[in-house]
Amino acid sequence: MPNKAYKFRLYPTKEQEQLLAKTFGCVRFVYNKMLEDRLRIYEKFKDDKEALKKHKFPTPAKYKKDFPWLKEVDSLALANAQLNLQKAFTNFFSGRAGFPKFKSRKAKQSYTTNVVNGNIKLADGYIKLPKLKWVKFKQHREIPADHTIKSCTITKTKTGKYFISILTEYKHQPVPKDVKNVVGLDFSMNTLYVDSEGKRANYPRFYRQALEKLARAQRVLSRRRKGSNRWHKQRLKVAKLHEKIANQRKDFLHKASRRLANRYDAVVIEDLNMKGMSQALHFGKSVHDNGWGMFTTFLQYKLEEQGKKLIKIDKWFPSSKTCSCCGQVKVSLSLSERLFRCECGFVADRDINAAINIHKEGLKQLGIA
Numbered sequence: 486m487p488n489k490a491y492k493f494r495l496y497p498t499k500e501q502e503q504l505l506a507k508t509f510g511c512v513r514f515v516y517n518k519m520l521e522d523r524l525r526i527y528e529k530f531k532d533d534k535e536a537l538k539k540h541k542f543p544t545p546a547k548y549k550k551d552f553p554w555l556k557e558v559d560s561l562a563l564a565n566a567q568l569n570l571q572k573a574f575t576n577f578f579s580g581r582a583g584f585p586k587f588k589s590r591k592a593k594q595s596y597t598t599n600v601v602n603g604n605i606k607l608a609d610g611y612i613k614l615p616k617l618k619w620v621k622f623k624q625h626r627e628i629p630a631d632h633t634i635k636s637c638t639i640t641k642t643k644t645g646k647y648f649i650s651i652l653t654e655y656k657h658q659p660v661p662k663d664v665k666n667v668v669g670l671d672f673s674m675n676t677l678y679v680d681s682e683g684k685r686a687n688y689p690r691f692y693r694q695a696l697e698k699l700a701r702a703q704r705v706l707s708r709r710r711k712g713s714n715r716w717h718k719q720r721l722k723v724a725k726l727h728e729k730i731a732n733q734r735k736d737f738l739h740k741a742s743r744r745l746a747n748r749y750d751a752v753v754i755e756d757l758n759m760k761g762m763s764q765a766l767h768f769g770k771s772v773h774d775n776g777w778g779m780f781t782t783f784l785q786y787k788l789e790e791q792g793k794k795l796i797k798i799d800k801w802f803p804s805s806k807t808c809s810c811c812g813q814v815k816v817s818l819s820l821s822e823r824l825f826r827c828e829c830g831f832v833a834d835r836d837i838n839a840a841i842n843i844h845k846e847g848l849k850q851l852g853i854a
């Protein structure tokens with residue numbers, strides 16, 4: 486069954502804020518305790534995978550005797566900390582991630598709780614959550630009646646705002662659409678993507694201006710004495726700008742993916758591994774910040790809920806080096822060459838040429854040539 490998350494701003498009372506702070510703290514505490522225990526077992530048995538597997542994961546209940554204050558917070562939140570740690574270990578063992586790290590006080594303030602026997606309810610601008618009881622929230626959109634709530638994640642941002650992300654599950658079997666309109670997208674560092682019709686998804690001007698403002702604010706911060714009043718003030722300013730930019734980007738990615746999902750029956754992209762790519766090309770953070778991963782996630786569910794398709798083609802497909810006119814593949818093409826020129830006489834913008842190739846490859850996979 487497909488999932489969909491709804492995010493709302495929470496407005497806890499002072500008392501609820503205290504309980505939330507306690508819960509964030511307990512979740513971190515239990516996570517670190519379990520990691521500590523697990524680490525000991527890992528050190529002992531790391532050369533014997535079978536023995537390691539036999540050792541059961543510690544559960545939060547184990548710590549409640551020694552630390553009775555753990556009982557004051559939502560036990561489901563603690564149970565999820567255990568699941569998160571297990572996931573972190575699974576990712577580590579499969580090579581997808583590094584060794585699990587201890588959570589610091591500076592880590593994201595957040596916890597997840599689940600729906601069990603109707604413990605979570607919504608009514609008139611309030612949401613009922615385990616231990617917290619009714620918390621005021623701004624529900625700017627309805628959750629459809631056929632959606633079942635599975636879990637809620639409560640987060641406190643660095644600027645002191647609270648949000649709740651409500652994960653729902655729903656039955657939905659969209660009728661597969663006949664594929665007629667197909668578009669190919671080539672990932673672009675600066676503009677998110679260039680499509681096979683030559684259009685670019687340009688980030689809005691206000692977004693680029695906000696990025697410049699952030700860079701300026703960060704420069705000011707770096708000049709302030711660490712820990713001083715002025716430094717704290719500037720740090721909050723930077724955090725607020727970060728939040729604003731993240732929201733603007735998300736909004737833009739939602740709109741861009743919505744436009745494509747409504748207009749086309751299938752969208753073809755390259756299956757890029759962004760993490761690998763940013764490391765390989767030393768782009769560092771900027772590739773992640775470009776939002777491609779988030780964009781393709783949005784695009785996929787927006788297409789699928791309409792019975793449409795996101796086609797991912799092999800990341801090794803030479804989309805940039807192939808001539809979209811005659812099919813000849815160049816031996817090399819440097820990143821600085823912005824124009825694609827082929828011996829056959831074809832000349833095109835490098836990104837558009839790539840997008841056309843991606844489009845063609847997608848049509849091949851769809852069986853429409």
Ligand SMILES: [Zn+2]
Binds near residue numbers: 809827
């Ligand atoms: Zn050619």
